[in-house]
Amino acid sequence: MKAAPFEYSRPADIDEACALLAADESARVVAGGQTLVAMMAMRLARPTRLIDINRIAALSYIRTEGDDVKIGATARQCVAERDALIAKSAPLLARAIPNIGHAATRARGTVGGSLANADPAAELVLCAITLDAVIEYRADGESGEIPAREFYIGPMITTLPAGAVLSGVRFPIWRGKVGVGFHEVNARRSDFAFVSAAAQVELGDDGKAKRIAIGVGAATDFPLRLDSAEAQLSGTALDEKTVRDALRAALADVETLEDLHASADYRRRVAVDLAARALADARNAAQGKPHAH
Numbered sequence: 001m002k003a004a005p006f007e008y009s010r011p012a013d014i015d016e017a018c019a020l021l022a023a024d025e026s027a028r029v030v031a032g033g034q035t036l037v038a039m040m041a042m043r044l045a046r047p048t049r050l051i052d053i054n055r056i057a058a059l060s061y062i063r064t065e066g067d068d069v070k071i072g073a074t075a076r077q078c079v080a081e082r083d084a085l086i087a088k089s090a091p092l093l094a095r096a097i098p099n100i101g102h103a104a105t106r107a108r109g110t111v112g113g114s115l116a117n118a119d120p121a122a123e124l125v126l127c128a129i130t131l132d133a134v135i136e137y138r139a140d141g142e143s144g145e146i147p148a149r150e151f152y153i154g155p156m157i158t159t160l161p162a163g164a165v166l167s168g169v170r171f172p173i174w175r176g177k178v179g180v181g182f183h184e185v186n187a188r189r190s191d192f193a194f195v196s197a198a199a200q201v202e203l204g205d206d207g208k209a210k211r212i213a214i215g216v217g218a219a220t221d222f223p224l225r226l227d228s229a230e231a232q233l234s235g236t237a238l239d240e241k242t243v244r245d246a247l248r249a250a251l252a253d254v255e256t257l258e259d260l261h262a263s264a265d266y267r268r269r270v271a272v273d274l275a276a277r278a279l280a281d282a283r284n285a286a287q288g289k290p291h292a293h
Contacts, residue, residue, distance in 0.1 A: 001041055001042055001043055002041060003037075003040035003041055003043070003046075004040070004043060004046045006040075006046075006047055006048055006049055006050055007048060007049040007050070008049070008050050008052065009049060009050070009051050009052065010052045010054075010055060011051060011052075011053065011056065012056070013056055013058065014053070014056055014058065014059060014138045014165055014167055015138065015141055017029065017051050017053050017056070017165050018138055018139055018140065018141075018163060018164065018165050020049065020051045021051055021163050021164075021165060022139075022140075022162075022163035024048055024049050025162075026046075026047055026048040026049070027047055027048060027049035027050070027051055028045070028047035028049070028050060028051070029050075029051045029053055029116075029165055029166075030050045030051065030052050030053070030054075031052075031053055031054055031073065031074050031110040031112060031113040032076070032077075032108040032109040032110040032113045033108065033113075034101070034105050034108055034109040034113065035113070035117050035119070036117075053073070053074060053165065054074060056074065058072070059072040059073045059074040059075075059112070059167060059168070060072045060074045060075050060076075061075065061168075062075055062079070062080060062083050062085055062086060063085070064085060064089060064173070065170070067172060067173050068134075068170040068171060068172055068173060069085065069086060069089045069090045069093075069170065069171045069173060070168055070169070070170045071086075071111050071112075071168060071169050071170075071171070072111075072112070072167070072168045073110060073111065073112025073113070073115075073116075073165075073166050073167050073168050073169075074110050074112060075110060075111045075112070076106070076107065076108070076109070076110060076111075077097055077100055077105075077106040077107075077109045077110065077111060077114070077124075078103070078106040078107045078109075080093060080097055080111055081094070081097040081098060081106060089173045090131075090171045090173070091178070091179075091180045091200075092127050092130065092131060092180040092182065092198055092200050093124075093127055093171065095180050095181070095182040096123040096124070096126070096127050096182045096198060097123065097124070099123050099182070099184055099193075099196075100114070100122075100123050100124070101190050102190045105190075111124060111169065112166045112167070112168065112169070115128060115135060115166060115169055116158065116160065116166045117156065118152055118154075118155070118156050118157060118158050118222065119155070119156065119192070120155050120217065120218055120220065120221055120222050120223065120257070121192040121193045121194075121196065121217060121218035122217070123182075123184070123193075123196065123217070125148075125152065125217065125222070125223055126196055126198050126215050126216075126217035126218075126223040127171075127198055127215075128148035128151075128169060128171075129148050129149055129152065129215050129222075129223045129224075129225055130198045130199075130200065130213050130214065130215030130223070130225060131148075131171050131172060131200065131213060132147065132148065132149065132172060132213070133147075133148045133169050133170060133171045133172075134146070134147055134148065134169065134170050135147075135148055135151045135160075135166060135169055136166070136167050136168045136169060136170065137160055137161070137164040137165060137166050137167055138164065138165050138167045139161050139163050139164035139165070140163070143167070144161070144164070146159055146160070148169075149225060152222040152223070153222070154221050154222060155221050155222065174200060174202055174211065175202075176202045176203075176210070177202060177203040177204075177286045177287070178200065178201065178202050178285075178286055179200070179201050179203075179281070179282040179283060179284065179285025179286030179287070180198075180199065180200045180201075180278075180281070180282050180285060181197075181198070181199045181200075181277065181278030181279060181280065181281030181282040181285070182196070182197070182198045182199075182278055182281075183196065183197050183274040183277045183278050183281075184196035184197070184217075184218070184274065185270055185274065187261070192218070193217065193218040194218055194261050194262045194266075194267065194270070195216070195217070195218050195219050195262070195267050195270040195271050195274055196216070196217040196218050196223075196274065197214070197215065197216050197217070197271060197274035197275040197277070197278045198213075198214070198215045198217070198278055199212070199213065199214050199215075199275065199278035199279045199281070199282040200212070200213045200282055201213075201238070201279065201282040201283055201286050202286065203283070203286040203287065207237060207287070208235055208236055208237050208238075209233055209234055209235060209236055209237075209238055209283075210234075210235075211234075212230045212233055212234055212279075213225070213230065214226040214229055214230055214247075214275055214278070214279065216251070216271045216274075216275055218257075218267075219254075219256045219257060219267040219268070219270075219271045220254060220255070220256060220257060221257070224254065226247065226250040226251070226275065227250075228246075228249065228250045229246040229247050229249070229250035229275075232246040232249070232250075233246050233279075238279055238280075238283045240276065240280070243276050243279050243280070244272060244276050247271075247272045247275050247276060248272055251268050251271055251272060254268065256268045256271070
C-alpha cells in the first residue's frame with residue numbers, strides 16, 4: 001500500500017508551523033517520520049497535510065543551560081547517542097538511546113518525534129518520565145512547557161495543546177557520584193520492548209542512595225515512575241533483597257498490559273527483574289565500577 005494523497009508544507013520557522021497546524025485539524029507534523037510515514041503507508045494515518053519541520057535550524061541543538069541539558073525537537077537520535085555533552089550530563093540517555101530501533105532508524109529519528117509520538121515502549125519517553133524532564137512547546141506565538149509526568153496520559157496520547165508544536169526537552173543534570181542503568185526485553189534486538197526499566201542513582205559519601213529515580217516502560221499505558229520504591233530505597237545501600245522487596249511492593253497493585261506478546265503477570269515479574277538490574281548497574285557505576293553487559 002501507499003499513503004493517501006496529502007499536501008506538503010515546509011515552514012521557515014516554528015511559528016509558521018504552528019499556524020499551519022492550527023489551520024487544519026487533520027494536519028500532522030513530521031520530523032524523522034520513522035513512525036508516521038510507516039503508518040501512512042499502511043493507511044493507519046491519513047493526514048491531509050504534512051508539516052515538515054526538519055529544516056528549521058533553531059530546533060536542532062544539544063546544549064546545557066543552567067542545571068539542564070536541552071535538546072531540540074529535531075535533534076537526530078544518532079547525534080544525541082554520540083554527543084559528549086549528553087554522555088557527561090545526561091548519561092541515562094546515552095545508555096538508553098542505542099536501544100532505539102536500528103542504526104538506520106536512529107539516523108533519521110528525532111528526539112522530539114519520539115517524545116511526541118508517546119509510544120508506551122519508547123526509550124526516550126521512559127527516560128523523560130524517570131528523570132523528570134520538561135517538554136517545551138510553541139503555540140500561538142507563545143512558548144510553554146509541561147513536566148513529562150503530566151505530558152503522558154495514555155498510549156500515544158499527550159497533553160500537548162491543539163495546534164502546538166513540541167520544540168524541545170530539558171533534562172535536569174545530576175551532580176555528584178551518579179550512575180545509571182537501563183535494561184529492556186524484546187523478541188529481537190531493535191524491536192519494541194515488552195518491558196523496560198531505567199534507573200539513575202546518586203550515592204552519598206557513606207555509599208548509600210542519596211537520590212534515586214526508577215522508571216518502568218512498556219508494561220503500562222505509559223511509562224511509570226516508581227515513587228514508592230524510590231522513597232523506600234532512599235538512604236539504603238541498595239542491596240539486592242531490599243531493592244527487590246521495594247520493587248515488588250511498588251508494582252504489586254499496578255495494572256500491567258496484557259497482549260499477544262506477554263501476559264500481565266509476565267510484565268510485572270520482568271519489570272521487577274529489569275528494574276533491579278538497572279539499579280544494580282546504577283549503584284555500581286556510581287561506585288566507579290565498570291558496567292556489566
